[in-house]
Amino acid sequence: MLLSCTWLSELLGRPLDVSPPFDAGNPFSAVNIAARLTNLGLEVEGVEYFELPKIIVGRVDDVSPHPDAAKLNVVQLFDGARTIQVVCGASNLPPVGGKVAFAPVGAVLPDGLELSERELRGVVSNGMICSETELRIGSDGDGILVLPSDWEPGTLLQDLVPGIRDAVIEISVTPNRPDALGHLGVARDLALALGCELTLPPVSEVTTGEPMPTLVTLEAGDRCPRYLGYALEGCRVGPSPLWLRVRLHRVGLRPRNNVVDVTNFVLFETGQPMHAFDRQRLSGERVVVRQAAAGEPITTLDDTKLELDPDDLVIADAKTPQALAGIMGGEGSMVEAATTRLLLEVAFFEPRAIRRSARRYGLRTDSSHRFERQVDFAAQLELAAARAVSLLQQLSGARCVGHCDARAELPVPAQISLDPDHVGRLLGMDVSASEIARILQGLGVSVDRTNPQAWRCEPPSYRPDLGRDVDLIEEVMRHHGLDELPARHSSSPEELPVLPEDPLRALANALTDGLRACDLHEHVSLAFTAEEHTLPFVSEFQATQLVRPVNPMRSQQGCMRPHLLPGLLDAVAYNLGRHTRPLGLFEVGRVYLWPLTSDDAPDSGNPTDEVDRYLPTEPSRAAAIRAQRVSGDSPTGELARALTRDLSATLARVGLPAQLRAPTQPRPWLHPGVQVGLWIGDREVGVAGELHPDLLAGRDLGEFELGYGELWLEALPPLPTVQFQDVARFPATTRDLSLDLDTRISSAEVLAALTRAAESAAAPGDVQDPPRLANADEPRRPIELLEDYRGAGIESGRHALLLRLNYRAGQRSVTDAEVQALHDKVVAGALEQLTRVDPAARIR
Amino acid sequence: MAADANPTPQEQLDAALLGFESALPQVSSEAELYELQVRFLGKNGAVTKLRSLMGKVPPAQRKELGQAFNRVKQAIDDGLAGRKLALAEAARERNLSRHVDLTFVPDPPRPGTLHPITQTRRELEHVFRRLGFDVVDGPHVEAELYSFDKLNIQPDHPARDMQDTFFIARPEHDPREGAPSLVLRPHTSPVQARTMLRHGAPIRIIAPGTTFRRDDDPTHSPMFHQIEGLYVDRNVTMADLKATLYRFVGAFFGEGLAVRFRPSYFPFVEPGAEFDMQCAFCFDGQLSHGCGLCKQSGWIELGGSGMVHPAVLEQCGIDPSVYTGWAFGFGIDRMAMLRHGISHLRHNFEGDLRVLEQFTSP
Numbered sequence A: 001m002l003l004s005c006t007w008l009s010e011l012l013g014r015p016l017d018v019s020p021p022f023d024a025g026n027p028f029s030a031v032n033i034a035a036r037l038t039n040l041g042l043e044v045e046g047v048e049y050f051e052l053p054k055i056i057v058g059r060v061d062d063v064s065p066h067p068d069a070a071k072l073n074v075v076q077l078f079d080g081a082r083t084i085q086v087v088c089g090a091s092n093l094p095p096v097g098g099k100v101a102f103a104p105v106g107a108v109l110p111d112g113l114e115l116s117e118r119e120l121r122g123v124v125s126n127g128m129i130c131s132e133t134e135l136r137i138g139s140d141g142d143g144i145l146v147l148p149s150d151w152e153p154g155t156l157l158q159d160l161v162p163g164i165r166d167a168v169i170e171i172s173v174t175p176n177r178p179d180a181l182g183h184l185g186v187a188r189d190l191a192l193a194l195g196c197e198l199t200l201p202p203v204s205e206v207t208t209g210e211p212m213p214t215l216v217t218l219e220a221g222d223r224c225p226r227y228l229g230y231a232l233e234g235c236r237v238g239p240s241p242l243w244l245r246v247r248l249h250r251v252g253l254r255p256r257n258n259v260v261d262v263t264n265f266v267l268f269e270t271g272q273p274m275h276a277f278d279r280q281r282l283s284g285e286r287v288v289v290r291q292a293a294a295g296e297p298i299t300t301l302d303d304t305k306l307e308l309d310p311d312d313l314v315i316a317d318a319k320t321p322q323a324l325a326g327i328m329g330g331e332g333s334m335v336e337a338a339t340t341r342l343l344l345e346v347a348f349f350e351p352r353a354i355r356r357s358a359r360r361y362g363l364r365t366d367s368s369h370r371f372e373r374q375v376d377f378a379a380q381l382e383l384a385a386a387r388a389v390s391l392l393q394q395l396s397g398a399r400c401v402g403h404c405d406a407r408a409e410l411p412v413p414a415q416i417s418l419d420p421d422h423v424g425r426l427l428g429m430d431v432s433a434s435e436i437a438r439i440l441q442g443l444g445v446s447v448d449r450t451n452p453q454a455w456r457c458e459p460p461s462y463r464p465d466l467g468r469d470v471d472l473i474e475e476v477m478r479h480h481g482l483d484e485l486p487a488r489h490s491s492s493p494e495e496l497p498v499l500p501e502d503p504l505r506a507l508a509n510a511l512t513d514g515l516r517a518c519d520l521h522e523h524v525s526l527a528f529t530a531e532e533h534t535l536p537f538v539s540e541f542q543a544t545q546l547v548r549p550v551n552p553m554r555s556q557q558g559c560m561r562p563h564l565l566p567g568l569l570d571a572v573a574y575n576l577g578r579h580t581r582p583l584g585l586f587e588v589g590r591v592y593l594w595p596l597t598s599d600d601a602p603d604s605g606n607p608t609d610e611v612d613r614y615l616p617t618e619p620s621r622a623a624a625i626r627a628q629r630v631s632g633d634s635p636t637g638e639l640a641r642a643l644t645r646d647l648s649a650t651l652a653r654v655g656l657p658a659q660l661r662a663p664t665q666p667r668p669w670l671h672p673g674v675q676v677g678l679w680i681g682d683r684e685v686g687v688a689g690e691l692h693p694d695l696l697a698g699r700d701l702g703e704f705e706l707g708y709g710e711l712w713l714e715a716l717p718p719l720p721t722v723q724f725q726d727v728a729r730f731p732a733t734t735r736d737l738s739l740d741l742d743t744r745i746s747s748a749e750v751l752a753a754l755t756r757a758a759e760s761a762a763a764p765g766d767v768q769d770p771p772r773l774a775n776a777d778e779p780r781r782p783i784e785l786l787e788d789y790r791g792a793g794i795e796s797g798r799h800a801l802l803l804r805l806n807y808r809a810g811q812r813s814v815t816d817a818e819v820q821a822l823h824d825k826v827v828a829g830a831l832e833q834l835t836r837v838d839p840a841a842r843i844r
Numbered sequence B: 001m002a003a004d005a006n007p008t009p010q011e012q013l014d015a016a017l018l019g020f021e022s023a024l025p026q027v028s029s030e031a032e033l034y035e036l037q038v039r040f041l042g043k044n045g046a047v048t049k050l051r052s053l054m055g056k057v058p059p060a061q062r063k064e065l066g067q068a069f070n071r072v073k074q075a076i077d078d079g080l081a082g083r084k085l086a087l088a089e090a091a092r093e094r095n096l097s098r099h100v101d102l103t104f105v106p107d108p109p110r111p112g113t114l115h116p117i118t119q120t121r122r123e124l125e126h127v128f129r130r131l132g133f134d135v136v137d138g139p140h141v142e143a144e145l146y147s148f149d150k151l152n153i154q155p156d157h158p159a160r161d162m163q164d165t166f167f168i169a170r171p172e173h174d175p176r177e178g179a180p181s182l183v184l185r186p187h188t189s190p191v192q193a194r195t196m197l198r199h200g201a202p203i204r205i206i207a208p209g210t211t212f213r214r215d216d217d218p219t220h221s222p223m224f225h226q227i228e229g230l231y232v233d234r235n236v237t238m239a240d241l242k243a244t245l246y247r248f249v250g251a252f253f254g255e256g257l258a259v260r261f262r263p264s265y266f267p268f269v270e271p272g273a274e275f276d277m278q279c280a281f282c283f284d285g286q287l288s289h290g291c292g293l294c295k296q297s298g299w300i301e302l303g304g305s306g307m308v309h310p311a312v313l314e315q316c317g318i319d320p321s322v323y324t325g326w327a328f329g330f331g332i333d334r335m336a337m338l339r340h341g342i343s344h345l346r347h348n349f350e351g352d353l354r355v356l357e358q359f360t361s362p
């Protein structure tokens, strides 16, 4: 909302200082007004200053064609003292005796151009005859500004037209302050803050003619509880006077004609929208306020053809809708040059329905903006109507011949009980009862202080936001100011509860730290993804499980991510296109999926279950990716290995060591031969591997090797607290073992075979405290994988696994012989199992 | 002469000593020294073996031979010890003569990093935990009921336009009726409603989390992060809010920075106010003189706040005639950008390695 300080000064009944530099001590300067507005909750976005210090009225004394340029004229202009020669190219130059806006040599135009004597095709021009746009007092740049012929030559234009010198303050008005959408409401706030008297807009004595009860019929109940209609005759439609055009221009409006300009002027003055119909073009010369029939057509002023909804409110004549009520007039009854008879509408419409209609058609107008925030239905409505009728009479010669005040049931003003002590209790500072009363009354609230602990307050009808005592307290706060508010803790007699920590949050933090410790970089990607990027995961969920915004901003953000991979891939692609460094990223966050069945909806006994059982699932994931360019013929699996190690190390770091073995189901988006599951006990908690070449080709990442892995937080056990185990006092005895095996036998299988063999080889009862394959109390595992060797000396398709087995007893040193006997049994037992799947399995 | 051909024990001892003395200078390591010791003094060493001669000499000579034996053994021991000392000295000399250029080391691996938003969120959580707040979060896909209605943002009210919201479609495979309308939460405030409904009053929480709005321009991202604070108790005042924000700003940005309120409107609070802090980036201990970050004003706008609207308390099952409360909220992303001097919002979500790897942290 743009505020003209000239306008405010009229309503405050005193001058405001609108041109810089300002006296910091002057509360009535534009900068201090702006600061004051911000402190009142009307946040200032900016202030712009306008003035035309040297532009004067010039009289055309002679016009002759330029000798050397067809489109130019040489004008002899009288500036009040002497005659000056000016070259002018405008086609609307007034005849001799006419008045124009003249910028003499030395004048500076608002765009910064300083005028000097100059030659135009051999003729000297001593200044410039200006247009509205050049002076920034209007938007008509087609020709020069022609002034009324009775204006005195030589007079400064800004002395003749109020509002040429002005400061325009832009404020952002929050939705609770419809009153501040007109200068009057802002002036009311300022008057109280600055200690001056509010001056209501002048209304000249006008006759409103005969009552014409048939002029308006209300058929929409509380959708339109009040409608003032005025019938005006003898209107002469034409351009508005300069002061009005300047005023509208200052607040960002384009002048149309005197009738429309008056309605807009009053709207910006009082905040009350209004509409003028060409009464001649209304069938039956009257209006009906009713709801639209389904599909009823209307063409609005901006030439949009709408098919209406029964929820829409319309102003119809005897036949068809002539306006979408409170939003926009219809093209069929708009005021035109030939219009002489008007029907002026000043009404109150139910806010929420106006908002529904405006949104339905995407029509946001100055009018709907105010109606949907609720305008006044009482004194201010009547004031606005009288102001408009008076201005129409003054500016267009229209006389009011009849009027109608149609009413249905009006909103009831709130009755608020206010305990004045509650003001201080809520704010935490003392505000005296008289100060509270002064502020509330200054804002138009009627205050009955009969009961000192329960004042009866009735807010004015132009403040629909005031409905409870806290609303009044806010008004007191706004006007009393918050500068004195102390920073003081309050004391409460109650013990605050300590809420349980969310274990998932702790786990997410721990995994974040763990992945970061693997020299990976944390990435945060937008939680949206393109549906096509979810296709690789079709085996894991169904398309209907995708969570989709109804109103996405773009198709690449068409659904919520069901997986962290697409976001990490986007980041990888972004980086690989910009630099050549190897890349390692991770992300910890939620993915979104509708559950397939609603039977397992949560029922935790919480009051939020009512809603929660309808929500999608938001499982948390921790995912990491590593990328580098493939150097040879095909990837080496190096990054998949690195990723697997990253995830294993991260889990080990948080005290949840995992085993690596085949995943429960192979992931089609991972390389079929390069993937592994991470298991804790019999629970799969994650998967890692190399991204499938087809997936990479689809992302134009074919030349790269990408390792990817993820952990599923909901599958992980809670973070454990480490339980101390005493360190072993007796050293372990180790035996190394080298096995020649088919490469399809994984290390995990070999480890499992050895572990099983060791379990059955133990001979309980034979010896007290026998040696075992065990090393749980040392950082080393009982079986360490030292090397996985392929190449010279090994047949192709086979590999040599070098393993180290640790044996120990609990409370004594073991002898070599004991260990050797056990080791032989373990190896024999393991080989027996392995030869079942690989008959050639042997010790090297 | 045959008897003479057999060397006497003394001669044998002398020969052994001679052998030792000629071998000793050849020794160049501790291992060789040990070998030499074994060769002469070990179980089967040349000198040890001569001990058996003791039994073969007449008893009268035994004492003399014993003494000779001990002298030889002593000589060997001394030789070994001396040589050991010399070897250690030489090794020390060699060691000390080394020179390593430590001005050159291979580039260390680049350390992993935490995203600046994560770092900032954690720091905020840390500060507020110290101030006695619990940390909670809620679903990102949230019912309109908790996102708006329970927060005093009525349907068809213009306050709904204060945030452009993503709506979520129901899944085709779920035929249940009566499902609530769902949105991507446009603010973290639904967590307030959920926590009050679940735990009642008194309560003191912060809710940091991911939020979504239909905004995408150089200063807005459709996904962003907010943190929200809520305190509901008996006697809670706006002055208490100011004290808390003051302590937070002091702990997060530095002591002594002032906090101010500007009246504003947020439907879930009444009275409502925006809060600013004195610019920490041009603060001289007393005044903030103005800089680029505060647009020369000396103040930085942080967020919105106010006293919880009694209608919100009622909606969330708390009696507003007994309890009052305050709430505040602000953007974590912007806080991260301020803290690290990040120039553009887009750096937050692109995942550019050259950006991310800068944010090392302890």
Ligand SMILES: [Zn+2]
Pocket: B279, B280, B281, B282, B283, B288, B289, B290, B291, B292, B293, B294, B295, B296, B298, B299
């Ligand atoms: Zn600054």
